[in-house]
Amino acid sequence: MTDTVFSAMTGRDAPASGEPVLSVENVKKSFTVHLRGGITLPVVENVSFALSPGECAVLGGPSGVGKSSILRMVYGNYAVDGGRILVADGDGAPADLASGDPRLVMRLRRESIGYVSQFLRAVPRVPALDVVAEPLFARGVDAAEARERAGALLARLNLPKALFDLPPATFSGGEKQRVNIARGFITDHRILLLDEPTASLDAANRDVVAEMIEGKLARGVAILGIFHDTEVRARVATRVIDVTGFSARKAA
Numbered sequence: 001m002t003d004t005v006f007s008a009m010t011g012r013d014a015p016a017s018g019e020p021v022l023s024v025e026n027v028k029k030s031f032t033v034h035l036r037g038g039i040t041l042p043v044v045e046n047v048s049f050a051l052s053p054g055e056c057a058v059l060g061g062p063s064g065v066g067k068s069s070i071l072r073m074v075y076g077n078y079a080v081d082g083g084r085i086l087v088a089d090g091d092g093a094p095a096d097l098a099s100g101d102p103r104l105v106m107r108l109r110r111e112s113i114g115y116v117s118q119f120l121r122a123v124p125r126v127p128a129l130d131v132v133a134e135p136l137f138a139r140g141v142d143a144a145e146a147r148e149r150a151g152a153l154l155a156r157l158n159l160p161k162a163l164f165d166l167p168p169a170t171f172s173g174g175e176k177q178r179v180n181i182a183r184g185f186i187t188d189h190r191i192l193l194l195d196e197p198t199a200s201l202d203a204a205n206r207d208v209v210a211e212m213i214e215g216k217l218a219r220g221v222a223i224l225g226i227f228h229d230t231e232v233r234a235r236v237a238t239r240v241i242d243v244t245g246f247s248a249r250k251a252a
């Protein structure tokens, strides 16, 4: 889909202001496929964009163009082949998450970058409430307060109270995704990455998530997301970044 078409689908005025909290500069990524004799599959190159507080930039472009790969590189799940990913780091100089230092990545995740993946990776035997509260435990928030905030978020997302103390492994797809969303939204991180957060939700819960995103933006959080859900995208996006322009697979 072209940038122009996407632009018509972004419903918010751009309120972005201030210094960027995330700057992606000339990032490059290819995959080596060992099952196919170690061939190299280029995905994206020259990926460059910046994200300011209060902005919701949506990664657009056709399936397979590299949207999720970019989100995973910004979260440090995928290593980059080149370029920099500069993340605002307290009052000091921005930190380069692309440097590949695992301690830096862990610290930035604890302090600066939240991520809602498409699917919840549930840890066996950990109740939903603690899965959600865990990012607050990691930041040293009192356990009772962390659980109270986790419960309030799960209630807002209409998760039945009877499920709070059960591990999410047996939850439905939509229930798991709501636990995942609550976990991603519970901190006050300055950057939030969203990979199709509403994909498995019903209309009422999609609406709650859109409201939660609007709340984050109003508080100056910078959001980078993938939304195949056109209604939610139209409601929250301030800008579209067309990943087709960064594709390393040139048309034949």
Ligand SMILES: Nc1ncnc2c1ncn2[C@@H]1O[C@H](COP(=O)(O)OP(=O)(O)OP(=O)(O)O)[C@@H](O)[C@H]1O
Residues within 6 Å of the ligand: 031, 032, 033, 041, 043, 061, 062, 063, 064, 065, 066, 067, 068, 069, 070
């Ligand atoms: N871990 C991996 N190993 C090998 N190839 C991968 C890996 N992850 C992604 N790819 C390939 O990189 C390309 C981009 O994938 P990616 O998931 O980033 O696309 P996308 O734009 O998010 O697609 P969709 O909209 O379908 O989710 C695809 O061709 C995919 O097969």
